[in-house]
């Protein structure tokens with residue numbers, strides 16, 4: 001699976017992240033970023049999507065749990081260095097979702 005987007009939230013190079021995270025989870029994270037984009041910039045010809053890192057992390061953790069990828073919790077925590085959500089909640093488009 002190839003991600004056409006590059007996010008500043010990933011501390012590791014995206015190619016490395018791709019090998020670590022299941023493609024179904026990566027795809028869901030990509031879709032989350034696209035529907036919750038705050039800004040788009042370009043760096044070295046690559047599209048860089050900016051979204052709320054804390055909400056993305058909360059969504060990634062919730063999605064991993066729903067997919068029974070519980071072992072990914074620590075990995076996501078390492079890749080996205082931020083608190084998950086905001087006081088127990090995160091936003092996905094217009095929806096306020098409880099973590």
Ligand SMILES: [Zn+2]
Nearest residue numbers: 052054055091
């Ligand atoms: Zn947020």
